[in-house]
Amino acid sequence: MPRLSGKKALITGGGAGIGAATAALFRAEGATVFVVDSQPGPEVDFAADVADENKAAEAVRKALAAFGRLDVLVNNAAMRNYAAAGDATQAEWQAVIGVNLIGAANYCRAALPALRKSGKGAIVNVSSCYGVASRKGMALYDASKAGLLSLTRTLAHEESAHGIRANGVCPGATLTDFHLDKARAAGKDLDQLNNERDDASLIGRWASPQEIAWPILWLASDEASFVTGATLMVDGGISLL
DSSP: OOTTTTOEEEEETTTSHHHHHHHHHHHHTTOEEEEEESSOOTTOSEEOOTTOHHHHHHHHHHHHHHHSOOOEEEEOOOOOOOOOTTTOOHHHHHHHHIIIIIHHHHHHHHHHHHHHHHSSOEEEEEOOGGGTSOOTTOHHHHHHHHHHHHHHHHHHHHHGGGTOEEEEEEEOSBOOHHHHHHHHHTTOOHHHHHHTTTTSSSSOSOBOHHHHHHHHHHHHSGGGTTOOSOEEEESTTGGGO
């Protein structure tokens, strides 16, 4: 039997990259999926900025109208900023926190009543290995992803009584369209891009989006029924370096 047979899921940031790979895998494993993304697209059911709490409520209402219930929430939407901690403006901080942390909180708040009714609800928050091991030049992103892990643990405490599990996935370097487009703009080909990651993890390469989607699938499924409050490193061992 498919691992998410009959499950109803909502995925933010599901229009491309890890989110799109997760949506495709969920469907292949029997789930019905409602995709939210900031950009419209053929696989996007609702286009919205996740920082908008009213749009979050509307997205959940639309998913419930379509599916009748909600069993799984995957908070994957994210944005980046490359300002140093000492240079970042208040507006930059607010923008990144608004998407990466408050955005996830918006969708949790909107979805929790439905997830509680499910009786076996699952929240998977996509953080980053750098939410655990920070680096220079990405203070805003890394701090927001660390905050998302803290939110995940709090949700695990608060929602266990309602049958909801909450877990975090921490991807390492993942070869998404974002990185491919950035490399092409810099005049790099795929081989050059791959070579840049030779020593960036113990495995020595980029992950594919599908390699991050599989752990998300597991945490969303009943196979992980005794797992909550966990931080799952899916980073090729980069956090050990």
